[in-house]
Amino acid sequence: MTPLSFEWQWNVEYIIFFGLLYIALGVVSVGLVVVVIKTALQVFGFMRERHF
Amino acid sequence: MDSPLLPEGVKRCSPAKFLFWTLPWFLLLAWGGLSAFLCLYKGLNQTNMSNIFAFALWIVFDLAIIALGAGAFFTGFLVYIVGKKELKNILNAAVIIGFICYSAAIVMLGIDIGQPLRGWFIFWHANIHSMLVEVSFCITAYLMVLGIEFIPNILENRKLAEIREFRLFGHSLHHIMGVFAATGVFLSFFHQGSLGGMFGVMYARPFAAREGFYIWPWTFFLFIYSSIAAGPCFTILCTKLTELITRKKLVPNNAVQTLAKISGWLLASYMVLKIIDTLGWIYGVVPRAGLTFMDFFREGPYGVWMMVAEIIVFGVLPAIMLLSPKARESEGLLIIACLLNCTGIVFNRFLFIVVTLAIPVMPFDRFWSYLPTWQEWGIAMAVVGYGFLLFSAAYRYLPVFPKERELNPVTE
Numbered sequence: 001m002t003p004l005s006f007e008w009q010w011n012v013e014y015i016i017f018f019g020l021l022y023i024a025l026g027v028v029s030v031g032l033v034v035v036v037i038k039t040a041l042q043v044f045g046f047m048r049e050r051h052f
Numbered sequence: 053m054d055s056p057l058l059p060e061g062v063k064r065c066s067p068a069k070f071l072f073w074t075l076p077w078f079l080l081l082a083w084g085g086l087s088a089f090l091c092l093y094k095g096l097n098q099t100n101m102s103n104i105f106a107f108a109l110w111i112v113f114d115l116a117i118i119a120l121g122a123g124a125f126f127t128g129f130l131v132y133i134v135g136k137k138e139l140k141n142i143l144n145a146a147v148i149i150g151f152i153c154y155s156a157a158i159v160m161l162g163i164d165i166g167q168p169l170r171g172w173f174i175f176w177h178a179n180i181h182s183m184l185v186e187v188s189f190c191i192t193a194y195l196m197v198l199g200i201e202f203i204p205n206i207l208e209n210r211k212l213a214e215i216r217e218f219r220l221f222g223h224s225l226h227h228i229m230g231v232f233a234a235t236g237v238f239l240s241f242f243h244q245g246s247l248g249g250m251f252g253v254m255y256a257r258p259f260a261a262r263e264g265f266y267i268w269p270w271t272f273f274l275f276i277y278s279s280i281a282a283g284p285c286f287t288i289l290c291t292k293l294t295e296l297i298t299r300k301k302l303v304p305n306n307a308v309q310t311l312a313k314i315s316g317w318l319l320a321s322y323m324v325l326k327i328i329d330t331l332g333w334i335y336g337v338v339p340r341a342g343l344t345f346m347d348f349f350r351e352g353p354y355g356v357w358m359m360v361a362e363i364i365v366f367g368v369l370p371a372i373m374l375l376s377p378k379a380r381e382s383e384g385l386l387i388i389a390c391l392l393n394c395t396g397i398v399f400n401r402f403l404f405i406v407v408t409l410a411i412p413v414m415p416f417d418r419f420w421s422y423l424p425t426w427q428e429w430g431i432a433m434a435v436v437g438y439g440f441l442l443f444s445a446a447y448r449y450l451p452v453f454p455k456e457r458e459l460n461p462v463t464e
Contacts, residue, residue: 001176017180020242021189024238027231028193028196031200031231031232031235032200035225035228038227039217039221042220043216043220049220
């Protein structure tokens with residue numbers, strides 16, 4: 001459900017419940033995007049390779 | 053035949069032996085596949101679930117494996133947030149076990165809901181006042197996180213690591229793993245809690261209902277506590293079983309001891325809270341409902357002995373064993389303590405699910421009992437088969453235990 005869905009209600013409960021979910025999903029997505037960008041930069045030689 | 057895929061510097065059995073080992077697990081999967089087909093094709097009349105037992109064997113399995121899989125998020129929390137670096141040696145195994153538990157739970161739920169094609173309704177038409185919606189959101193999101201945590205280990209496979217892009221991707225993922233681990237902790241905290249909260253808010257069922265804090269009944273906190281107390285023990289058990297089968301030392305003792313000690317302290321404090329909660333329930337919720345403690349119990353798996361065993365034999369006893377350094381350092385006693393702890397959590401989930409539903413809620417109702425059909429057992433056993441298969445394949449082809457080479461030098 002998103003704020004554009006017809007069932008959505010603009011009240012605190014919806015904002016907290018979905019807000020927390022979207023924050024968690026956002027952190028995971030941003031993390032993955034950062035990893036993809038870092039990998040691309042390393043592949044094309046714009047960034048030093050890191051090893052663990 | 054598959055030697056180029058095996059990790060470097062470690063010994064593995066022949067492909068034929070490995071294939072033979074996987075046979076029983078494939079058979080369990082086949083049994084589960086047939087059961088799933090029947091349940092999806094003919095419907096849930098293939099089960100002994102009813103309007104009384106809307107939650108049954110599958111939910112007991114689900115809740116048990118979700119609790120036992122908590123070793124993944126809790127070990128990640130200890131490594132990345134608390135800084136227990138020695139646990140890195142067992143973290144990969146914990147993540148794989150967690151991934152197995154959560155993916156199996158979600159597949160099992162897909163069959164349990166009867167119409168998996170409508171499974172997405174819970175996300176799109178969410179009832180935000182339902183604890184189960186929170187559980188569904190968090191377990192699916194957490195499975196994604198577990199998948200991400202598993203990827204670096206997969207990319208360390210000898211063949212995959214030869215591809216530079218994959219290797220760099222794996223290293224980059226590893227670099228920010230703390231962020232994913234923290235998100236996993238957040239998601240796990242809420243779904244473990246909401247699974248317990250779901251029972252605590254059943255005010256019409258005094259066997260499960262509890263008082264609590266704000267919107268959360270005490271069971272919300274107890275379920276989180278019990279899962280982080282039992283999850284690490286399940287990780288230790290799986291590791292010890294792998295060591296027993298492979299006849300190798302795979303994890304340094306300090307990692308196992310640290311995890312067992314933390315688990316012991318958590319279990320001990322959980323037992324204190326659980327006993328307080330049980331006494332509060334006996335002298336608070338039960339008399340207010342016009343009942344006595346023994347009104348809830350019958351014979352067999354519905355007897356009072358289940359609750360006593362859960363608290364004393366599978367709770368207090370393993371807590372004492374895990375807290376005692378002498379018992380913890382003895383391999384046999386450590387395994388027994390972990391086994392008792394894990395059994396305790398299965399008992400706890402069984403009591404909250406099946407016994408809660410068996411007890412009559414109306415004066416004219418009767419006590420019901422439930423026996424799963426072979427189709428229900430088939431799907432539950434498929435989880436066991438899937439778990440063994442995935443963990444065996446991961447152990448064979450991936451460097452799951454970072455210290456394996458050091459602990460088992462190949463002499464030839």
